[in-house]
Amino acid sequence: MNDLSRQAHWQNVYSTRGEREVSWFQERPAVSLDLIRAAGATPASSVIDIGGGASRLVDALLADGFGAVTVLDISEAALSAARQRLGSKAAAVTWIVADVTAWEPTQVYDLWHDRAVLHFLTDAADRAAYVARLGKALRPGGHAVIGTFALDGPERCSGLPVVRYDGKGLADLLGPNFMLIDTRTDAHQTPMGGVQRFQFSLFRRR
Numbered sequence: 001m002n003d004l005s006r007q008a009h010w011q012n013v014y015s016t017r018g019e020r021e022v023s024w025f026q027e028r029p030a031v032s033l034d035l036i037r038a039a040g041a042t043p044a045s046s047v048i049d050i051g052g053g054a055s056r057l058v059d060a061l062l063a064d065g066f067g068a069v070t071v072l073d074i075s076e077a078a079l080s081a082a083r084q085r086l087g088s089k090a091a092a093v094t095w096i097v098a099d100v101t102a103w104e105p106t107q108v109y110d111l112w113h114d115r116a117v118l119h120f121l122t123d124a125a126d127r128a129a130y131v132a133r134l135g136k137a138l139r140p141g142g143h144a145v146i147g148t149f150a151l152d153g154p155e156r157c158s159g160l161p162v163v164r165y166d167g168k169g170l171a172d173l174l175g176p177n178f179m180l181i182d183t184r185t186d187a188h189q190t191p192m193g194g195v196q197r198f199q200f201s202l203f204r205r206r
């Protein structure tokens with residue numbers, strides 16, 4: 001999928017579906033928040049949510065007092081939905097419309113979070129571009145929390161093929177600069193009543 005059709009796909013999803021009409025909706029991203037806590041993040045930590053879409057992770061981080069939160073997504077419509085929901089609180093967040101595989105980070109972050117974005121990168125060149133951005137954007141000693149469909153999870157999401165991972169597979173992809181600290185599995189209940197098996201892994205950048 002080229003960059004333009006990728007962006008068109010996600011713009012279309014967020015322009016035509018409500019928050020609870022997408023399979024990945026979560027009222028509260030509990031596993032992500034647990035691992036962000038396990039990483040030792042504090043309200044002073046800078047956090048970037050990669051492909052955050054309209055996720056409520058940003059709401060939870062703001063409620064916990066995090067003051068340096070960035071949400072990046074390829075879809076402007078997704079970020080608009082999140083901004084609208086947050087109202088005046090949205091001004092405290094940095095919003096970036098970009099494809100993570102082409103984005104040039106301009107600062108380093110303490111924590112990188114990604115739920116269900118990396119798994120869409122089915123081309124090796126895109127995965128390498130993702131890992132290069134992760135290496136640039138995360139400070140040495142910083143942490144990454146990456147959630148993807150698990151090895152026994154669905155083969156497709158939002159009509160697109162995905163690559164499924166376990167912690168070891170993700171560690172192999174990220175390479176020796178990233179130390180695997182924890183892996184959890186999660187059975188996500190979709191708003192439509194289905195179950196999707198995820199894995200979430202926590203890494204520390206050496």
Ligand SMILES: C[S@@+](CC[C@H](N)C(=O)[O-])C[C@H]1O[C@@H](n2cnc3c(N)ncnc32)[C@H](O)[C@@H]1O
Binds near residue numbers: 053073116157
């Ligand atoms: C399955 S949704 C997950 C959204 C959010 N992380 C959550 O947990 O609710 C995938 C998200 O990744 C975004 N996305 C897909 N490919 C991307 C890319 N190459 N760069 C940045 N964002 C991307 C989509 O717009 C969408 O918001």
